Amino acid sequence: MTSVEALEAVLSVPPAVVGVVLATGLGFFLGWRAWQRCPHCGWLVRRVTEGWRRCRVCGRQYRRGLRVR
Numbered sequence: 001m002t003s004v005e006a007l008e009a010v011l012s013v014p015p016a017v018v019g020v021v022l023a024t025g026l027g028f029f030l031g032w033r034a035w036q037r038c039p040h041c042g043w044l045v046r047r048v049t050e051g052w053r054r055c056r057v058c059g060r061q062y063r064r065g066l067r068v069r
């Protein structure tokens with residue numbers, strides 16, 4: 001495949017598909033910022049912005065930047 005053919009292949013993708021891909025990437029990026037792993041059990045929990053939160057799976061508290069395991 002030449003570079004021109006590759007460019008034509010990219011340009012032939014429907015704009016809707018590009019929009020879905022961008023929205024998925026943006027959503028994943030925002031989700032990655034809003035969630036974190038529980039430092040105790042590894043469960044997906046809300047990211048702490050300030051103070052402490054309690055994991056609903058293991059019941060232990062965690063805070064921003066805490067590294068236990």
Ligand SMILES: [Zn+2]
Nearest residue numbers: 038041055058
């Ligand atoms: Zn936990």
